[in-house]
Amino acid sequence: MLISWVLVSLLLFSLGIYGVLTRRSAVGLLISVELMLNAAALNLVVFNRFLFASRMDGQILTIFVIALAAAEVLIGMAILVMLFRRKKSVDVTQLSQLKH
Amino acid sequence: MHMILNSPWIIPALPLLSFIIVGLFIRPLSPKIAAVVATLSVGCSFLLSLTLAWLFFTGPNPSQLSIPWSFEWLRFQPGLNIQMGFLLDPISAMMLVVVTSVSFLVHLYSMGYMHDDPGYGRFFTYLNLFTFSMLGLVISPNIFQMYVFWELVGVSSFLLIGFYYEKPSAVAASKKAFIVTRFADLGFLVGILLLGFLGYQVQQKLGSSDSLIAGLQSLDFQFLTHPTVLSELSNTGFLAIALVLIYIGAAGKSAMFPLHIWLPDAMEGPTPVSALIHAATMVVAGVYLVARMFPAFSTAPSALEVVSWIGLFTSAFAAIIACTQDDIKRVLAFSTLSQLGYMMFSLGVANLEHPLGYTASMFHLFTHAFFKALLFLGAGAVIHAVHTNDVWDMGGLRKKMPITHATFLIAVLAIAGVWPLAGFFSKDEILTAALEGGHYVHFIGGLAVAGLTAFYMARIYFLTFWGKGRTKATDHAHEAPFVMLLPLLILSVLSISAGWIPFAQYIHPLVQSAQEHSGHHGLNWTVVLSGSSMAAIGLLMSWFLYAQNDFNRVNNWISNFQGLYQVIKKKFYFDEIYLFITHKIIFRLIAGPIAWFDRHAVDGSVNLTGDAVQKSSSIITLIQTGQLQTYGVWFVLGTAVTLIFFWMTLL
Numbered sequence: 001m002l003i004s005w006v007l008v009s010l011l012l013f014s015l016g017i018y019g020v021l022t023r024r025s026a027v028g029l030l031i032s033v034e035l036m037l038n039a040a041a042l043n044l045v046v047f048n049r050f051l052f053a054s055r056m057d058g059q060i061l062t063i064f065v066i067a068l069a070a071a072e073v074l075i076g077m078a079i080l081v082m083l084f085r086r087k088k089s090v091d092v093t094q095l096s097q098l099k100h
Numbered sequence: 101m102h103m104i105l106n107s108p109w110i111i112p113a114l115p116l117l118s119f120i121i122v123g124l125f126i127r128p129l130s131p132k133i134a135a136v137v138a139t140l141s142v143g144c145s146f147l148l149s150l151t152l153a154w155l156f157f158t159g160p161n162p163s164q165l166s167i168p169w170s171f172e173w174l175r176f177q178p179g180l181n182i183q184m185g186f187l188l189d190p191i192s193a194m195m196l197v198v199v200t201s202v203s204f205l206v207h208l209y210s211m212g213y214m215h216d217d218p219g220y221g222r223f224f225t226y227l228n229l230f231t232f233s234m235l236g237l238v239i240s241p242n243i244f245q246m247y248v249f250w251e252l253v254g255v256s257s258f259l260l261i262g263f264y265y266e267k268p269s270a271v272a273a274s275k276k277a278f279i280v281t282r283f284a285d286l287g288f289l290v291g292i293l294l295l296g297f298l299g300y301q302v303q304q305k306l307g308s309s310d311s312l313i314a315g316l317q318s319l320d321f322q323f324l325t326h327p328t329v330l331s332e333l334s335n336t337g338f339l340a341i342a343l344v345l346i347y348i349g350a351a352g353k354s355a356m357f358p359l360h361i362w363l364p365d366a367m368e369g370p371t372p373v374s375a376l377i378h379a380a381t382m383v384v385a386g387v388y389l390v391a392r393m394f395p396a397f398s399t400a401p402s403a404l405e406v407v408s409w410i411g412l413f414t415s416a417f418a419a420i421i422a423c424t425q426d427d428i429k430r431v432l433a434f435s436t437l438s439q440l441g442y443m444m445f446s447l448g449v450a451n452l453e454h455p456l457g458y459t460a461s462m463f464h465l466f467t468h469a470f471f472k473a474l475l476f477l478g479a480g481a482v483i484h485a486v487h488t489n490d491v492w493d494m495g496g497l498r499k500k501m502p503i504t505h506a507t508f509l510i511a512v513l514a515i516a517g518v519w520p521l522a523g524f525f526s527k528d529e530i531l532t533a534a535l536e537g538g539h540y541v542h543f544i545g546g547l548a549v550a551g552l553t554a555f556y557m558a559r560i561y562f563l564t565f566w567g568k569g570r571t572k573a574t575d576h577a578h579e580a581p582f583v584m585l586l587p588l589l590i591l592s593v594l595s596i597s598a599g600w601i602p603f604a605q606y607i608h609p610l611v612q613s614a615q616e617h618s619g620h621h622g623l624n625w626t627v628v629l630s631g632s633s634m635a636a637i638g639l640l641m642s643w644f645l646y647a648q649n650d651f652n653r654v655n656n657w658i659s660n661f662q663g664l665y666q667v668i669k670k671k672f673y674f675d676e677i678y679l680f681i682t683h684k685i686i687f688r689l690i691a692g693p694i695a696w697f698d699r700h701a702v703d704g705s706v707n708l709t710g711d712a713v714q715k716s717s718s719i720i721t722l723i724q725t726g727q728l729q730t731y732g733v734w735f736v737l738g739t740a741v742t743l744i745f746f747w748m749t750l751l
Contacts, residue, residue: 021732098727
């Protein structure tokens with residue numbers, strides 16, 4: 001049973017990576033990051049449930065991850081709004097200042 | 101009274117203290133007070149040195165060498181430690197008096213001479229620094245301390261020659277003086293190292309058997325002039341070379357041929373500086389060094405030969421040039437060169453068995469300091485009045501500046517060697533030493549130089565003070581203020597009386613063995629008559645040529661010997677030769693290619709590495725696209741590779 005849950009998590013994570021690498025829209029990028037975070041969170045819950053059922057550590061950590069993800073999205077969205085104000089676009093392929 | 105014998109360090113410490121306080125605190129506030137403080141400090145030093153010399157020469161054993169005060173400065177190992185201290189012996193006591201007295205009088209004179217100068221306070225600061233350095237030099241108990249102060253006087257001389265730093269010629273002259281003397285000091289340093297190395301070995305060898313030597317360090321003068329040590333040193337075969345190297349340093353400071361070129365140019369400095377540094381004190385440091393090392397030179401006769409011949413040559417060479425110069429200060433500068441040569445060859449004709457030349461040299465140093473300082477200060481008073489250095493622009497100043505005229509005349513007669521003035525006795529003693537030592541060439545050369553000296557000194561005297569004023573400037577000439585006249589008067593008294601001191605009783609080389617010296621020398625009538633007649637011929641010739649109302653005779657002579665006259669007037673083209681050697685040969689043939697190599701080969705290879713790195717890195721920067729997702733791909737790929745790597749190693 002553990003293996004199928006881990007496979008779901010792997011699938012989610014891979015989708016996230018694929019999204020981050022291919023999406024042109026910054027919003028899509030953020031959503032993909034969320035997918036990756038949720039894959040990790042899912043992993044934590046699953047391993048907690050199957051390996052250490054008597055303890056709650058993994059589940060508590062998951063709540064942390066969800067809270068952190070919310071904060072992270074907030075910051076990401078703020079950056080995005082600023083970016084949109086300057087560039088009138090949220091297309092990440094248009095941004096190329098991140099070099100030497 | 102005995103306080104000064106126990107702590108003689110106060111003598112050099114006073115000018116040093118005054119240098120610091122005046123230079124840092126008083127000078128910016130009030131140049132007037134700065135001058136007074138500087139002069140007073142040197143005045144106190146002068147009184148203390150006079151007391152010290154008096155106590156020393158009238159004390160129980162005036163011919164003993166002692167080190168009343170010293171401290172360890174550098175500790176290397178036993179036998180090779182370096183002290184700073186105060187050495188008291190006849191010549192250092194004499195030099196203390198000469199340096200402080202002339203320095204004090206020059207300080208006093210400068211209060212008048214430099215009156216309107218914007219650098220008034222700075223001037224006195226430098227003078228104090230110089231006085232301190234010169235005092236440190238004369239009291240050195242070891243050759244290393246002497247080297248340290250030797251360089252310090254070089255620096256103060258540099259600062260004072262370049263005192264008028266807005267004037268390009270003054271800056272060039274100061275650089276020239278510094279570079280030439282520094283170049284000579286290279287020889288001095290190598291000599292010190294060689295002597296220190298040899299001395300240390302001798303010290304190790306003899307130290308166990310001789311308790312006196314065991315207590316000395318290998319660079320102490322006491323050690324280097326000890327007879328046992330010297331015989332050991334001359335066995336090594338390097339003593340003469342080491343001494344000649346040291347002599348090169350001495351020749352640089354004392355401007356011996358061919359290192360004489362800096363001294364005439366040094367006249368760019370203010371006149372009081374020329375009187376103090378480039379006539380009375382610093383330039384005799386070379387003579388003093390040879391005198392200090394005299395027992396060593398006496399053990400190596402070949403080194404002494406070098407000293408005597410170069411001295412004689414410089415003496416004659418400079419005297420000939422002095423006859424043709426028009427700048428009053430340059431004539432005095434060449435005269436100084438000539439007299440320094442005199443002192444040097446006098447040392448060269450002496451040895452420990454017949455030390456008369458040594459005594460005579462120190463005697464001449466002593467008297468020369470006074471009458472040459474007087475000549476310079478007198479020339480300064482004249483320049484102050486007419487604002488020109490050229491003797492052809494002067495004339496007829498006898499009436500307008502009576503006191504300056506009288507003192508200048510005394511100095512001219514003193515340097516010419518007219519009885520009973522100071523120069524007569526010391527010059528006489530030098531000639532006697534040459535004659536009695538069997539050095540006939542030196543005797544004849546010395547006589548000729550004496551005649552030339554009388555001639556050229558009388559020449560500038562007649563041109564300056566006699567006849568009619570030749571330019572407007574002389575009409576407005578007036579006597580110098582009292583503060584400038586006072587040093588002139590004191591120095592003229594000294595120029596008259598200094599010759600009557602029975603020098604031979606006090607000053608002779610100290611040898612540890614039984615002390616027998618010939619005592620007072622009676623006058624040698626051959627020398628007296630020939631010397632005086634040479635002086636008379638020189639003076640009369642000068643009168644015949646230059647004391648007339650017109651200069652037809654001179655002009656006739658010059659036109660008859662036009663070519664020769666030009667060569668001499670151009671100082672035998674030595675400056676041009678030096679310029680040719682340095683600019684055309686050294687700069688172009690040696691320095692030029694080296695500079696090219698440096699610029700192209702050395703810098704080129706450095707630039708090449710830099711360029712190569714830059715070029716290759718610019719290729720690598722192509723992977724930086726600035727695209728967020730490209731970086732994401734690299735990141736993912738990197739993570740994947742790392743994971744695979746871990747996975748494989750775990751397996």
